[in-house]
Amino acid sequence: MDFETSVFDKEYISLAGTREGIVRGGRHLFGRLPQAFAGIGRIGVIGWGPQASAQAPNLRDSLSGTDIEVVVGLREGSASREAARAAGFREEEGTLGEMFEVIGSSDLVLLLISDAAQAALYEEIFAALRPGTTLGLSHGFLLGHLDQMGSTFPEGIDVVAVCPKGMGASVRALYLQGAETNGAGINASFAVHQDATGRATERALGWSVGLGAPFTFQTTLRSEYLSDLTGERSILLGGVHGIVESLYRRFRDQGLSETDAYRHSVDSVTGPISRTVSKDGLIGLYRRLDDPQKEVFAQAYAAAYPVGLELTHEIYDEVASGNEIRSVILAGQRLSRFPMGRIDQADMWRAGEVARQDRDQENLPLDAFTAGTFCGVMMGQVDTFIEKGHPYSEIANESVIEATDSLNPYMHARGVAFMVDNCSTTARLGSRKWAPRFDYLLTQTAYATVDHRPAALDTTLVKAFEEHPIHEVLRICAEMRPSVSIFVQ
Amino acid sequence: MDFETSVFDKEYISLAGTREGIVRGGRHLFGRLPQAFAGIGRIGVIGWGPQASAQAPNLRDSLSGTDIEVVVGLREGSASREAARAAGFREEEGTLGEMFEVIGSSDLVLLLISDAAQAALYEEIFAALRPGTTLGLSHGFLLGHLDQMGSTFPEGIDVVAVCPKGMGASVRALYLQGAETNGAGINASFAVHQDATGRATERALGWSVGLGAPFTFQTTLRSEYLSDLTGERSILLGGVHGIVESLYRRFRDQGLSETDAYRHSVDSVTGPISRTVSKDGLIGLYRRLDDPQKEVFAQAYAAAYPVGLELTHEIYDEVASGNEIRSVILAGQRLSRFPMGRIDQADMWRAGEVARQDRDQENLPLDAFTAGTFCGVMMGQVDTFIEKGHPYSEIANESVIEATDSLNPYMHARGVAFMVDNCSTTARLGSRKWAPRFDYLLTQTAYATVDHRPAALDTTLVKAFEEHPIHEVLRICAEMRPSVSIFVQ
Numbered sequence: 001m002d003f004e005t006s007v008f009d010k011e012y013i014s015l016a017g018t019r020e021g022i023v024r025g026g027r028h029l030f031g032r033l034p035q036a037f038a039g040i041g042r043i044g045v046i047g048w049g050p051q052a053s054a055q056a057p058n059l060r061d062s063l064s065g066t067d068i069e070v071v072v073g074l075r076e077g078s079a080s081r082e083a084a085r086a087a088g089f090r091e092e093e094g095t096l097g098e099m100f101e102v103i104g105s106s107d108l109v110l111l112l113i114s115d116a117a118q119a120a121l122y123e124e125i126f127a128a129l130r131p132g133t134t135l136g137l138s139h140g141f142l143l144g145h146l147d148q149m150g151s152t153f154p155e156g157i158d159v160v161a162v163c164p165k166g167m168g169a170s171v172r173a174l175y176l177q178g179a180e181t182n183g184a185g186i187n188a189s190f191a192v193h194q195d196a197t198g199r200a201t202e203r204a205l206g207w208s209v210g211l212g213a214p215f216t217f218q219t220t221l222r223s224e225y226l227s228d229l230t231g232e233r234s235i236l237l238g239g240v241h242g243i244v245e246s247l248y249r250r251f252r253d254q255g256l257s258e259t260d261a262y263r264h265s266v267d268s269v270t271g272p273i274s275r276t277v278s279k280d281g282l283i284g285l286y287r288r289l290d291d292p293q294k295e296v297f298a299q300a301y302a303a304a305y306p307v308g309l310e311l312t313h314e315i316y317d318e319v320a321s322g323n324e325i326r327s328v329i330l331a332g333q334r335l336s337r338f339p340m341g342r343i344d345q346a347d348m349w350r351a352g353e354v355a356r357q358d359r360d361q362e363n364l365p366l367d368a369f370t371a372g373t374f375c376g377v378m379m380g381q382v383d384t385f386i387e388k389g390h391p392y393s394e395i396a397n398e399s400v401i402e403a404t405d406s407l408n409p410y411m412h413a414r415g416v417a418f419m420v421d422n423c424s425t426t427a428r429l430g431s432r433k434w435a436p437r438f439d440y441l442l443t444q445t446a447y448a449t450v451d452h453r454p455a456a457l458d459t460t461l462v463k464a465f466e467e468h469p470i471h472e473v474l475r476i477c478a479e480m481r482p483s484v485s486i487f488v489q
Numbered sequence: 490m491d492f493e494t495s496v497f498d499k500e501y502i503s504l505a506g507t508r509e510g511i512v513r514g515g516r517h518l519f520g521r522l523p524q525a526f527a528g529i530g531r532i533g534v535i536g537w538g539p540q541a542s543a544q545a546p547n548l549r550d551s552l553s554g555t556d557i558e559v560v561v562g563l564r565e566g567s568a569s570r571e572a573a574r575a576a577g578f579r580e581e582e583g584t585l586g587e588m589f590e591v592i593g594s595s596d597l598v599l600l601l602i603s604d605a606a607q608a609a610l611y612e613e614i615f616a617a618l619r620p621g622t623t624l625g626l627s628h629g630f631l632l633g634h635l636d637q638m639g640s641t642f643p644e645g646i647d648v649v650a651v652c653p654k655g656m657g658a659s660v661r662a663l664y665l666q667g668a669e670t671n672g673a674g675i676n677a678s679f680a681v682h683q684d685a686t687g688r689a690t691e692r693a694l695g696w697s698v699g700l701g702a703p704f705t706f707q708t709t710l711r712s713e714y715l716s717d718l719t720g721e722r723s724i725l726l727g728g729v730h731g732i733v734e735s736l737y738r739r740f741r742d743q744g745l746s747e748t749d750a751y752r753h754s755v756d757s758v759t760g761p762i763s764r765t766v767s768k769d770g771l772i773g774l775y776r777r778l779d780d781p782q783k784e785v786f787a788q789a790y791a792a793a794y795p796v797g798l799e800l801t802h803e804i805y806d807e808v809a810s811g812n813e814i815r816s817v818i819l820a821g822q823r824l825s826r827f828p829m830g831r832i833d834q835a836d837m838w839r840a841g842e843v844a845r846q847d848r849d850q851e852n853l854p855l856d857a858f859t860a861g862t863f864c865g866v867m868m869g870q871v872d873t874f875i876e877k878g879h880p881y882s883e884i885a886n887e888s889v890i891e892a893t894d895s896l897n898p899y900m901h902a903r904g905v906a907f908m909v910d911n912c913s914t915t916a917r918l919g920s921r922k923w924a925p926r927f928d929y930l931l932t933q934t935a936y937a938t939v940d941h942r943p944a945a946l947d948t949t950l951v952k953a954f955e956e957h958p959i960h961e962v963l964r965i966c967a968e969m970r971p972s973v974s975i976f977v978q
Contacts, residue, residue, distance in 0.1 A: 249738070253836065310827040317819045323812045330806045338799040341930065345937035347742065436925030441830065448834035 001391065003218055007036045007202050008209065013476060015392035016469035023216040025185065025209045027178065030062045036206025037068055039199060044106030046073045046099050048080035050168025051138050052112035055211055057087055058175045062210040071095050073102025103128040108203060110136040115426045116332040118142045126154045132196065134158035134203045140225025141426060148322030159194040160204035161221050164211060165397050166406050167422065174482060175212035184482055185212035189394060193221040215480045217393040227390050229319045229430065231398035234312045235378045236407055237420050237431035242438025243377060244269055247370055248348050250447055258351035264367040266352055267359065269374050270412030272366040274404040281474040282375055282400065293368035298462040299454065300372025303446035305461050308380020311437055316384055324430065331429050340428060344417040352415050382470050392473045400474060490880065492707055496525045496691050497698065502965060504881035505958035512705040514674065514698045516667065519551045525695025526557055528688060533595030535562045535588050536602035537569035539657025540627050544599060544700055546576055547664045551699040560584050562591025592617040597692060599625040604915045605821040607631045615643045621685065623647035623692045629714025630915060637811030648683040649693035650710050653700060654886050655895050656911065663971055664701035673971055674701035678883060682710040704969045706882040716879050718808045718919065720887035723801045724867045725896055726909050726920035731927025732866060733758055736859055737837050739936055747840035753856040755841055759901030760853040762860050763893040770963040771864055771889065782857035787951040788943065789861025792935035794950050797869020800926055805873055813919065820918050829917060833906040841904050871959050881962045889963060
């Protein structure tokens with residue numbers, strides 16, 4: 001996998017012995033955007049969800065002073081019209097219009113409506129695209145849906161993706177910070193799926209640089225949706241939810257108070273563990289432990305890693321086979337009759353609400369058993385992605401960095417629902433589906449083995465962890481991290 | 490839905506205002522089997538799993554003294570060869586052979602190999618069938634698999650199903666009891682999916698009567714696999730597992746000892762609740778409660794019914810879309826690397842093992858909250874099946890009778906793994922997948938509502954329960970129940 005650009009400066013990084021091409025962003029490059037967008041007079045941003053409402057103003061601001069116009073397209077009667085107007089997109093100025101009109105009149109169409117809407121409307125959308133248009137996506141769900149419908153993108157258009165590694169709110173907030181703070185902005189991956197114009201790569205890179213991405217990595221559309229949907233069902237949302245529920249219960253059964261059980265499970269993962277991993281990597285977390293703690297970590301790790309590996313393989317198969325996408329579509333059809341319930345109403349999260357009220361942020365426990373369990377499941381995902389051939393930059397982002405820098409801070413601030421339900425419907429459904437599986441498998445096999453058959457634990461696993469190439473990858477990725485926290489509350 | 494038979498005596502029963510045709514069985518009808526099997530010289534029973542090892546000897550014994558030969562077909566090198574020989578099937582007598590040879594030389598082929606083997610081998614099997622053969626299945630999984638492969642059964646053959654409403658061991662044991670006890674035997678449903686010979690109905694009914702079924706109900710192959718796969722994922726296995734895990738935890742949190750929590754959750758469901766429902770129906774269970782208990786039941790029922798309805802709808806959609814069958818096939822491919830773990834190693838089931846040792850069977854608690862939860866989820870399944878148009882005989886069997894008479898007795902005897910892991914691989918995988926979902930949704934929404942927002946409970950639900958047509962259906966079905974316990978330990 002590689003790419004050519006004459007507009008931007010490609011650099012190579014070496015991750016675990018693999019060379020990956022990247023593009024460094026920055027405001028000083030905004031002057032090159034007209035060249036990257038050669039042939040584009042109008043960029044249509046379709047929708048006003050979290051990504052659209054961040055990307056449209058970012059691109060408009062980056063392109064101010066050029067002839068390239070950024071126009072927002074909404075469906076007739078959209079409830080978001082006022083919000084788009086308040087952000088400066090106006091019918092009377094020609095920068096706000098009906099979605100199909102905008103699609104048909106734009107040269108670059110960023111399709112940022114919900115997954116369910118993409119699945120429902122893609123035929124009409126494809127029909128409205130003119131030949132030579134570049135269709136832009138911010139993740140690969142639509143490709144997954146087309147795959148399972150036995151359909152494809154229309155010929156004669158470009159299909160590219162730019163996928164910011166953070167929530168929409170962060171994409172806008174860090175862009176604004178970037179005006180003053182060097183290196184602020186959200187990293188992104190990009191993919192070229194179809195290149196009808198011969199300009200697809202430059203346009204995708206221009207889009208990413210225009211959004212303010214400090215670094216842009218390469219992937220494919222398929223690799224992106226496989227790792228994205230799998231990651232959020234595994235360690236990013238579903239996995240971590242199942243982990244903390246099972247650990248909380250375990251600590252309660254061991255006699256800890258509600259608050260202490262919350263401190264040693266949720267607070268430990270979302271506080272010191274995530275902060276340490278973010279700063280010093282997974283190996284840095286391990287090195288912070290003293291020898292007796294390292295032994296506890298090793299036991300929990302040896303028990304939890306097989307669970308992470310098994311369930312991430314299962315999830316990956318379900319995503320790759322199209323099952324998971326079909327599931328999301330079917331669930332969408334049931335939502336009006338069976339709306340998603342609240343996931344934070346049981347005793348544990350009520351106790352958490354109390355526990356969060358008097359929390360000494362600097363002295364939260366770094367529980368070694370919790371750390372071993374969390375890292376074990378996380379590494380099960382990392383190794384699944386390696387086995388499936390994903391690029392290391394994607395593996396690090398979708399398994400580790402997004403967890404510690406982007407998502408766990410939400411759970412830290414206001415509990416599990418604030419993390420999960422700030423994500424897409426696809427992610428919220430997936431997390432609800434898989435969290436209980438992690439909980440059960442950890443309880444049935446991992447903890448039961450630690451408690452009753454510790455001799456059966458594979459002690460070589462933590463050795464493999466210590467020597468894992470992911471640590472060097474995380475070290476390099478850390479150097480390319482935005483210079484400010486990407487968590488926006 | 491109706492059928493014609495000139496060999497057996499069709500009767501009609503009325504279930505909730507719907508007329509269903511049935512056939513009453515009995516040993517006195519074995520003399521009619523040659524007529525039902527007209528044109529059949531050889532019946533090939535393929536495989537030696539629980540159903541095959543029961544059905545082959547039953548049919549052989551029922552047909553003894555006729556010209557119709559029952560032959561067992563096993564794959565080359567099968568580990569079951571000795572068991573089949575021990576049951577009286579022998580190569581030297583021509584009643585034991587290689588499976589494809591048996592398939593190609595039989596006029597009625599009962600394909601009773603595992604779902605995974607059916608999915609892997611169906612093309613070869615279809616190729617081996619001669620035109621005019623009757624292919625018999627004991628559940629509809631293969632149709633589901635063909636549906637999702639975009640394939641169909643070959644033309645020119647009959648495709649029928651006879652689905653005993655009990656495990657293989659019961660099918661054999663009650664047949665043997667039937668020699669002395671009038672009415673012993675396992676009821677079955679039958680379906681005619683393709684009728685190339687014009688004899689498919691008589692052959693299917695002959696098969697069912699020959700197995701010893703006291704009553705044979707009609708269904709379709711598709712209806713059978715939808716209700717079968719859904720039912721085992723919902724109340725029959727996955728649902729009841731999730732219910733008792735969540736209730737045990739709830740009782741522990743309320744301060745009960747491990748043994749008492751087990752008594753009020755598992756023992757209560759598998760003991761007095763199942764026994765009472767089996768004998769007096771769901772309404773009989775409710776009527777046994779005094780007024781304060783009825784109120785507790787009503788609360789739990791109102792909270793649990795929506796969970797049962799929502800999750801059974803989700804499961805039904807997953808089964809009908811082919812997702813669940815694809816999932817089973819994918820899981821089968823992972824099993825050698827990730828074998829299924831044990832589901833009874835966590836503390837609850839260890840406590841259960843102790844609790845079962847000194848159990849006063851006659852004085853187990855009938856816990857009203859547990860009863861309301863169990864009945865609520867069960868009725869969620871009943872109403873889903875009614876909405877989807879299943880015949881009432883099937884609904885009663887797949888939602889209530891199989892639970893209380895066939896499966897829960899296994900959990901009663903030796904815990905959850907003894908129940909789940911005595912079932913097919915398809916069922917074991919499905920139960921592992923869905924049990925945690927029932928647990929989480931009950932905990933997150935049902936119990937949380939009872940504890941914190943009881944005013945939000947829909948009190949009309951228990952009223953609808955009291956007036957539900959299922960009670961009359963269960964009363965009629967109870968009259969057609971085998972006269973002896975179908976649970977074989």
